[in-house]
Amino acid sequence: MSADNREVAEVSESLRGIASRLFAEIGYDGTTIDMLISAGASRQEVAAAGGKSGLYRAVMEDLLKRRCRALEAVLADASPGLEGFSRLADAFLDFNLENPTASALWTHRSLHDAADFSDLESRFIAPVARMMIDNDHGRTLPTAPEMQLATIGWCVMGFLTRGLFNADGSTSGAEDPDTVSRFREHLHQLIRFMNTP
Numbered sequence: 001m002s003a004d005n006r007e008v009a010e011v012s013e014s015l016r017g018i019a020s021r022l023f024a025e026i027g028y029d030g031t032t033i034d035m036l037i038s039a040g041a042s043r044q045e046v047a048a049a050g051g052k053s054g055l056y057r058a059v060m061e062d063l064l065k066r067r068c069r070a071l072e073a074v075l076a077d078a079s080p081g082l083e084g085f086s087r088l089a090d091a092f093l094d095f096n097l098e099n100p101t102a103s104a105l106w107t108h109r110s111l112h113d114a115a116d117f118s119d120l121e122s123r124f125i126a127p128v129a130r131m132m133i134d135n136d137h138g139r140t141l142p143t144a145p146e147m148q149l150a151t152i153g154w155c156v157m158g159f160l161t162r163g164l165f166n167a168d169g170s171t172s173g174a175e176d177p178d179t180v181s182r183f184r185e186h187l188h189q190l191i192r193f194m195n196t197p
């Protein structure tokens with residue numbers, strides 16, 4: 001039976017935390033009910049949440065709501081155009097820095113984890129994309145905002161999962177404030193390049 005379009009159950013914050021950590025570490029497909037129980041969930045809680053699939057959907061929906069709130073706060077007071085779009089990119093980066101499980105969950109998804117949830121992109125990615133594109137910030141950009149959004153998303157997720165390669169062969173990433181600052185400046189420069197006629 002498909003896991004699409006099922007109603008999302010109310011799930012406690014502690015249970016969502018347990019589930020999101022496991023799903024982020026080993027993926028939805030690799031997580032078992034017994035692992036959830038061993039990590040601190042009760043069997044009754046998991047059943048009431050709709051089992052593993054209900055928990056996964058609850059985790060993804062909570063992620064979307066929190067990400068939307070973070071972006072809406074920027075949309076409310078950022079000036080239209082390039083500056084506002086850059087602030088949206090900052091908000092997207094900051095949200096993922098503050099919520100490291102978010103990028104891990106989508107990295108697993110990109111590897112076809114939870115493939116039976118075929119509606120996740122339309123339900124959980126499309127609303128955020130529309131929010132970033134269908135507003136005065138996206139509409140006033142001189143080049144295709146949807147392609148810019150995809151490029152920003154790829155860059156941010158790549159940085160968060162792999163970091164930056166240094167001249168000595170080492171890597172540094174989200175754990176290093178200086179590296180985050182360098183990456184943020186690169187992101188702003190990339191946005192300026194994408195919008196230079």
